[in-house]
Amino acid sequence: MENTPRAGVPRPVLVVDFGAQYAQLIARRVRELQLYSEIVPHSTPVSELLARDPAAIILSGGPASVYAADAPGVDPALFGTDVPVFGICYGFQAMARALGGTVAQTGRREFGGTPLLVDTPGAVLADLPAEQSVWMSHNDAVTVAPDGFAVTARSAGAPVAAFEDTARRLAGVQFHPEVAHTPRGQDVLRRFLFDVAGLTPNWTTGSVIDDQVAAIRAQVGDAAVLCALSGGVDSAVAAALVHKAVGDQLTCVFVDHGLLRAGEAEQVERDYVAATGIKLKVVDAAETFLSQLAGVTEPEQKRKIIGREFIRTFEAAAREVAAAEGVQFLVQGTLYPDVVESGGGTGTANIKSHHNVGGLPDDLAFTLVEPLRTLFKDEVRAIGAELGLPTEMVQRHPFPGPGLAIRIIGAVTPERLTMLRAADLVAREELTAAGLDGEIWQFPVVLLADVRSVGVQGDGRTYGHPVVLRPVVSEDAMTADWAKLPYDVLARISTRITNEVPEVNRVTLDITSKPPGTIEWE
């Protein structure tokens, strides 16, 4: 546990995670209020929480029952520290119990939209209507509030649905203010953090850039730094931040494996370099990748070949740069959700760099620079935009490392890549023209290269390939649903692809959710 105040970030609002479905969402909501927030495991001792110098603490929901023998508790010492604390659901119940209130089953569980009755709004529920719908998900309820707390709201199944002790800056709610199903939820968090806890917003795109630039300078000094650009937003923004901090001490390497979509290599080589002034080494490895992939149809084998070739190519380029400049640091676009998922901020910084880039040899060990470690994806995009990176790059949908190779069902050939690039470009252009980029998480266009079907064009018989449109909506790629794109947009994409890509005579739509289907076809 990094248990001291961190370089490059303001005092955090710590979200203590009791196993909540929504812990990351709580942190995001706090950040939307321009306050820096991080998630910590519930096993963190109070002394360690305090060592982080938190601006406030939020106790999350969780699956346990607070009165069960092995339930994770809250150390009552937390409430004597002067740090403002807000409890949500389980965190609210745990807080009630630690302070001498009562938690029990009322015989009336509540799941989903539930009417909340605000009797005496107090500070946290100020200005809320006397009755509104909130999102509940609980078996237990607080039946008696601890001494000194005012009860401000109730629901049918939760006699104490919200309480507060503003003098001690402690409060909590039974419902989930962080989810969109609680329409006034963000107001509840805002009231607590600003009015009760007395915090001032200090986490903005501009402040993040300034703080990270200072932190990178402190870490890197005057040493040389290397970064692999993929064409994706994370590596592009990470490199741009490092470049802003240390200028030409940074060298970027772009391995063009020939499997990118139309215009993407040019975006990196031309627009990105023009926007940032970054020193870029381009390795054109398309022929090597294509010859290694020749005749390969099995998806896992494709992925393995591409992974292996990428490491080989990047390693050779890294050696050249290192020989010339003595590189000590490697930039990595690790995001905050990856950090949380690999142990809530514990120790991931120590993973050897070559694990992160998938197999660089030991004599090429670098220390990692990870300027996005504290950020969510939407924050990374905002920073990229502020740094003036090309919009197409900043707003780009997720695109897999193996690129178009896993969107060609069948063997990869230059002709098939050309076909798919043309079809994919049409889909992207029409989606953008319809103003729908922001609604869609990812939009694979897949070429069924080994399938043919009969068609008719200009009174002549055709025997061409189908493409599949696979637009999906998702929160986090773990689950996804097929996107209900307007028919007229689908129609334009279909007409243009069959007109503009001669080998394609049929366009189909994938209407499978994930699960059971994955987002990509291979």
Ligand code: GLN
């Ligand atoms: N497990 C607790 C209950 O059922 C809290 C639930 C929650 O935090 N969502 O009441």
